[in-house]
Structure formats: C-alpha cells, structure tokens
Amino acid sequence: PIDPNFETNRERVGEENGVTVWGPVDPPEQLGIHGTHVAVDYDICIADGACLEDCPVDVFTWVDTPGHPESEIKVEPTREDQCIDCMLCVDVCPVDAIDVDPG
Ligand code: SF4
Incomplete structure (x- = not known):
C-alpha cells in the first residue's frame, strides 16, 4: 500500500499536470507518488478506475504512463483542491494506492 507518511519519507521532485510529484522517480518504470492532499502511488496504481468513477467532485483525470509495469494509464489528482474528504x-482502491489526508 501507499506510505501514509510519504511527506516525511520522500522528497518533492517536481510537478506534473499541476500536481506535486514525490520521488524517487525513474521513468517509465518508477513514477513516484502524485499529489499531496489526495496522493496516488503511481507505482502501485493498476488503473482500476473506481476512484475516478466514484469521486463525487471529479478530482481525478486519466493520464498516459506508457511503459509502466503496473498499468499504462494512471489517475492524476488534478483537482485535489476540490476534495471533500x-x-x-481510499475505500474502493483494490491495491490501496491512494492516501487522503484531511489535514
Ligand atoms: Fe474524491 Fe476526495 Fe472523496 Fe477521494 S476523498 S473520492 S478525492 S472527494
């Protein structure tokens, strides 16, 4: 599962689609964690899509990740600022790839 303490255990390495990326990254095989309030571990995500379908405020957007061993599309939390916690x-993800921190 995603490490809920990623903000202390990982470093910010950049931004993609307006979303913070937490390393390490070594594309295309290793893509890190995307997002902060709503965080998706791209190295765990299998593109199940239940999160994107169920989110009541459409936080997620599909993005292409060709060459990643788990799935060649991922959900980007592009509207994490809209999240209502x-x-x-978190509950529907079959591989526990998502962490939401109401903070
Ligand atoms: Fe959407 Fe936030 Fe609910 Fe997740 S916790 S489904 S991102 S509103």
Missing part, C-alpha cells in the same frame, strides 16, 4: 477513493 469523503474517503470513497
């Missing part, structure tokens, strides 16, 4: 995405 309902935790649906």
Whole structure:
C-alpha cells in the first residue's frame, strides 16, 4: 500500500499536470507518488478506475504512463483542491494506492 507518511519519507521532485510529484522517480518504470492532499502511488496504481468513477467532485483525470509495469494509464489528482474528504477513493482502491489526508 501507499506510505501514509510519504511527506516525511520522500522528497518533492517536481510537478506534473499541476500536481506535486514525490520521488524517487525513474521513468517509465518508477513514477513516484502524485499529489499531496489526495496522493496516488503511481507505482502501485493498476488503473482500476473506481476512484475516478466514484469521486463525487471529479478530482481525478486519466493520464498516459506508457511503459509502466503496473498499468499504462494512471489517475492524476488534478483537482485535489476540490476534495471533500469523503474517503470513497481510499475505500474502493483494490491495491490501496491512494492516501487522503484531511489535514
Ligand atoms: Fe474524491 Fe472523496 Fe477521494 Fe476526495 S476523498 S478525492 S472527494 S473520492
């Protein structure tokens, strides 16, 4: 599962699609964690899509990740600022790739 303490255990390495990326990254095989309030571990995500379908405020957007071993698309939390902390995405993810920190 995603490390809920990623903000202390990892370093910010940049931004993609307006979303902070937490390393390490070594594309295309290793892509890190995307997002902060709503964080998706790209190296765990299998593109199940339940989070994107169930999110009541459309936080997630599909992005292409060709060459990644788990899946060649991922959900980017492009509208994480809209999150209402309902935790649906966390609950439905079959591989526990998402962490939402109501902070
Ligand atoms: Fe969307 Fe709820 Fe997940 Fe926030 S916690 S991203 S509102 S599904």
